[in-house]
Amino acid sequence: MMTNPGKVYLVGAGPGNIEYLTVKAYRILEIAEVLIYDALVDEELLNIVPDNCLKFNVGKRGGKPSTSQTEINSLLVEYCLQGKQVIRLKSGDPLIFGRCILEIEALKQARCNFEMIPGISSALAAPLLAGIPLTDPVLSRCFVVCTAHDTNELNWQTLSSLETLVILMGGKNLDEIIYQLRKYQKPEFTPIAIIRWAGTDCQQIWVGEISNIIEKTAGLSLSPSVIIVGEVVKLRNFII
Structure with missing residues (x-):
């Protein structure tokens, strides 16, 4: 049984407008201690998280420098093991053409607790x-x-x-x-x-x-x- 209070939420942000964020995703963002977010995410969403929330922009855009998947995996695991409430915010839905499986694999290997929150693709x-x-x-x-x-x-x-x-x-x-x-x-x-x-x-x-x-x-x-x-x-x- 996992006793570490940390948890990672893999959250879908929807198509890009804060108005299409689900109610559950909104509530999860309100408790965020660490936010790791993609490009194409409405910047208004960043205002939902608490002021003391750590924020990491790891978005991938064609032809521009970006955070490697290995680094993203490491951030998720590191802060979860510290007991933090970690939100991995992805555009659209987490399981549609994202790299969620690689992140889930890393979390499971590290015995990190996680939950998936669907978004509108x-x-x-x-x-x-x-x-x-x-x-x-x-x-x-x-x-x-x-x-x-x-x-x-x-x-x-x-x-x-x-x-x-x-x-x-x-x-x-x-x-x-x-x-x-x-x-x-x-x-x-x-x-x-x-x-x-x-x-x-x-x-x-x-x-x-x-x-x-x-x-x-x-x-x-x-x-x-x-x-x-x-x-x-x-x-x-x-x-x-």
């Missing part, structure tokens, strides 16, 4: 906030969520055959995404929506088709974004 929130339903009785009987951080690891033949794609971390790889969809005969008129900074005051939305989305977004920064590919994008006209 941008994969679900961004389409809704853009007025795009991911399912429809006719247009979309299923959808798949994938990350395009490494496009070479995806089975594009299978993805291209599906009705609705939700692609995370794909803003910088839009050209490759379009290339792969065309390679596997996704129709040129297939609608595409790109939602950047979903749920924040900076939210931007671009809508086009496979045939013209690259042209429509040329020269623009598309990260961080959620990309929706499929006929359901057309339903935005009825919702917005």
Whole structure:
């Protein structure tokens, strides 16, 4: 039995706006003694924690210096073993395209107590906030969520055959995404929506088709974004 009073909470911060934080996550932040947080987390969340809370920004952003996963694991274990209430704050949901498993493994090896607090993933929130339903009785009987951080690891033949794609971390790889969809005969008129900074005051939305989305977004920064590919994008006209 673990007797150390320390505990690590792996908390989902939602899509980026404090208003989409869960009530439980809010209550956990109020008792934080150590906060270890990612990039893309609303800075207003930092005002919830007590004034004497230690804060560590370990966010990873493409092309910029960042804290290694090993260092993050060490911080979690170190402060938990000191008896602290440690909050590991991640954008979205902790178990969706995060590195939570590596952190959980480190915590279990060190016999640290931990709890997971779900958050709203941008994969679900961004389409809704853009007025795009991911399912429809006719247009979309299923959808798949994938990350395009490494496009070479995806089975594009299978993805291209599906009705609705939700692609995370794909803003910088839009050209490759379009290339792969065309390679596997996704129709040129297939609608595409790109939602950047979903749920924040900076939210931007671009809508086009496979045939013209690259042209429509040329020269623009598309990260961080959620990309929706499929006929359901057309339903935005009825919702917005």
